[in-house]
Every structure is written in C-alpha cells, then in structure tokens.
Amino acid sequence: MAYLAGVVDDRGNSLADHILDVDEGGAAAGAMPMPVGAAAAAKANALRLKRRKTLFQKEYKHISDPSVRTHLFNNHYNDGPACHAYIATVSQKPIGRLELRILDKKFDDVSIRDDIGVKEGTIKHLVRFLQAMNARRPAADRKTAD
Numbered sequence: 001m002a003y004l005a006g007v008v009d010d011r012g013n014s015l016a017d018h019i020l021d022v023d024e025g026g027a028a029a030g031a032m033p034m035p036v037g038a039a040a041a042a043k044a045n046a047l048r049l050k051r052r053k054t055l056f057q058k059e060y061k062h063i064s065d066p067s068v069r070t071h072l073f074n075n076h077y078n079d080g081p082a083c084h085a086y087i088a089t090v091s092q093k094p095i096g097r098l099e100l101r102i103l104d105k106k107f108d109d110v111s112i113r114d115d116i117g118v119k120e121g122t123i124k125h126l127v128r129f130l131q132a133m134n135a136r137r138p139a140a141d142r143k144t145a146d
Contacts, residue, residue, distance in 0.1 A: 018051040055080025
C-alpha cells in the first residue's frame with residue numbers, strides 16, 4: 001500500500017487513494033468531489049478509469065498462482081479495487097488453535113536478555129517488541145492488560 005501511495009496522477013490522486021475510495025469521485029467520506037463542468041468532469045472520470053486499470057495491472061502482475069490469476073482476469077479485469085479486495089480475501093489464512101498456542105508460547109518465552117538485550121531504552125524496546133508480537137495475533141485473541 002505504501003508503494004501505491006506514491007503512484008500519483010497529475011491531479012494528485014494515488015492508487016492507494018483509489019483502493020480506499022477517497023480519490024476524486026470516490027464514495028468514501030473525505031473523498032474529493034468530481035469537478036463541476038463537462039470538460040473537467042470528463043478529464044476526472046478518464047483519470048479515475050486510468051487509476052482503476054493501472055491498479056489492476058500492478059496487482060495482477062505480482063500474482064503467481066494460476067487459479068487466482070484466472071479468477072482475477074475472468075471476474076475483475078481492469079477493476080483494480082475489486083482485484084485488490086479479492087487478493088486480500090484469498091491471502092488471509094485463519095489462525096488455528098495450534099498456531100495460537102505456538103504464538104502464546106513465543107509470547108510467554110520473551111526474554112529481555114535474549115530478545116532485546118540490555119541497553120539504553122530496554123524497557124521501551126521490550127514494549128514495542130511485545131506490541132509487534134501481539135499485533136500478529138487475531139484481533140479477538142490479542143493479549144490485553146487484563
């Protein structure tokens with residue numbers, strides 16, 4: 001997503017903005033409205049269509065699974081946001097009980113000496129390390145202060 005934020009058209013809209021639907025003409029809250037006037041609106045629509053197609057092309061070229069590529073080509077051709085949503089859906093693997101137990105063990109076995117090291121800001125680094133580990137867990141199974 002960070003890379004896509006840097007792919008910007010001449011009106012200042014990025015491909016990341018297009019995914020989030022906050023680009024010019026998008027439906028999300030905070031999106032720039034379409035310009036008034038036939039010529040300006042036509043240009044804005046053409047650029048939005050170009051963003052849609054460019055996003056599809058950039059997402060599609062990084063997929064190596066033939067079945068996913070076939071699905072994208074047949075169902076989401078030149079529809080960048082739909083392509084992105086589908087890739088996000090199929091690439092998310094649910095974490096099972098065994099994997100959750102392994103994550104619990106790794107979390108419980110964190111050691112300042114072995115994982116962080118004793119240096120200035122050790123506690124701050126430990127907190128960040130634990131927060132990063134916790135962020136990898138499913139939202140419903142994250143560790144809390146309780």
